[in-house]
Amino acid sequence: MSEQSERPETVPGGTRVPVRMCVRCGAITDTPVVVSEVHQGSGPGFTVYACRDCAPHFPRVPAVLSLPRASHRGGGER
Numbered sequence: 001m002s003e004q005s006e007r008p009e010t011v012p013g014g015t016r017v018p019v020r021m022c023v024r025c026g027a028i029t030d031t032p033v034v035v036s037e038v039h040q041g042s043g044p045g046f047t048v049y050a051c052r053d054c055a056p057h058f059p060r061v062p063a064v065l066s067l068p069r070a071s072h073r074g075g076g077e078r
């Protein structure tokens with residue numbers, strides 16, 4: 001018995017293009033531009049995409065978020 005299996009499947013032209021929906025005009029674009037990243041306190045955040053036409057209409061994404069320090073106050077004083 002000769003086992004002839006395990007063929008490496010090659011998918012010609014099977015390149016998936018990540019398509020995103022523009023948050024501004026709602027168009028599906030294959031050239032999404034990250035315009036904003038939303039970070040949630042709990043749970044994973046999400047990225048907001050826009051098409052190339054709408055991208056310039058958005059403000060730049062701050063590289064570093066400089067948020068004011070959250071003051072830790074010892075609550076619960078009676």
Ligand SMILES: [Zn+2]
Nearest residue numbers: 022025051054
């Ligand atoms: Zn758009």
